[in-house]
Amino acid sequence: MTLAYDMNDPRGARPASALTDAFERLGKRVSFDRETEIYAQDEEADMLYRVVSGVVRTTRVTLDGRRQVGDFYYAGDLFGLEVGPDHRFAAEALTDCEITVVRRAAMRAFAGDAELDRAILEATRLEMERLQDHVVMLGRKSARERVASFLMSIAQRQDEGQVELPMGRQDMADYLGLTIETVSRMLTQLQGEAIVEFPSTRRFQVRKWTALEALAA
């Protein structure tokens, strides 16, 4: 099996020419400005979404205003595929985005399309695995480890030396179950140990991969 992408990378860009085609054919492309809502929490879920460009985040806000970020989705990623009748998390454009939107009915009409079925199954698998990892992280990792894990997972998807952080500290904190202050402290700490280096707040480079890996645990 000669793959253009790494099976071990849980979120690497996937080769999906046929899939892209299917999505382009069945759905329509929509643009979203930075910080606008793609769908709301508890909204009916009869669409399926695919990121063409930009970054999307999913969030849930509790009655008393506490916020939890579910995940971040990058170009090529499918999202909004909760199996139930409505979205338990809202989806928002983190940056300006191009999204392909497909009605589930349209998808169903194409059920049997092996390529498409496989892609949805694969996306569901990734979604679950990421959710499971998230649970372990929030349940059993320290702030330092969470931040390290986070930087790792972001650095892994961009193989360039310099890594771009599309989200601000608040989004990181709400994803990691921490406060912005703690995130900030951990970042300066990791930088102090020369494990990572931040030339600017939204850009970093990993200096000691093994050390970061060890921390990500």
Add this chain to the structure above:
Amino acid sequence: MTLAYDMNDPRGARPASALTDAFERLGKRVSFDRETEIYAQDEEADMLYRVVSGVVRTTRVTLDGRRQVGDFYYAGDLFGLEVGPDHRFAAEALTDCEITVVRRAAMRAFAGDAELDRAILEATRLEMERLQDHVVMLGRKSARERVASFLMSIAQRQDEGQVELPMGRQDMADYLGLTIETVSRMLTQLQGEAIVEFPSTRRFQVRKWTALEALAA
């Protein structure tokens, strides 16, 4: 409301005579003693499981020995349905269990069986929703709230006054991302406020539903 099960209860026993039939026909029934492994972490996932009687828990242990409980499964629940090639969590019999085990290949042969497909989809949906709720809980709730939520969710699935706790404090703690001591303290606290009452360590009764609900947030 006189239902054998409650639609609002996300994990209530579901009426599934036809489904039970399908499982019994396709798979074989296996018994597991208390505290024995059903499948291991990172084991190949080519089976599907259904609890006939008893309670199952899924766990993941990190390299350095920290443990996270994924979920608990009761009679009627499907588990082990991770979409990927192997189990990211181990499954263990919490109590003595009767389990129906089905090979995925056998399931696939029956693909198209509407009843079966629907059941698997439904189980996957529940799995994801529970995972999402778990993330929010671990990310944003206090120890007190976590314990309250937990008692709530268990009390909901048994409509009798007296509720049986099948798991010990360590399992609760590892599910909630806490220590046994903290769990214990929160339980005595809630009992002190007469919100719940523990006649014995493994048995309790909810006294103030609204208060508990408010806490579960």
Add this chain to the structure above:
DNA sequence: CGGTTAATTGAACGCATTCAACACGAGTGG
């Protein structure tokens, strides 16, 4: 009963939060 494990309670500690002040960067207008 004793023997063993599980659960509770207490006291001290430490990690993350909270509250507050300060720094930085980008955009705007004098």
Add this chain to the structure above:
DNA sequence: CCACTCGTGTTGAATGCGTTCAATTAACCG
């Protein structure tokens, strides 16, 4: 060009929640 502002990020000090370590009590089982 600098002053000003506004949003975002960093840093400091104090507090507090949950943990850790240790001792005690309760439940279970022969």
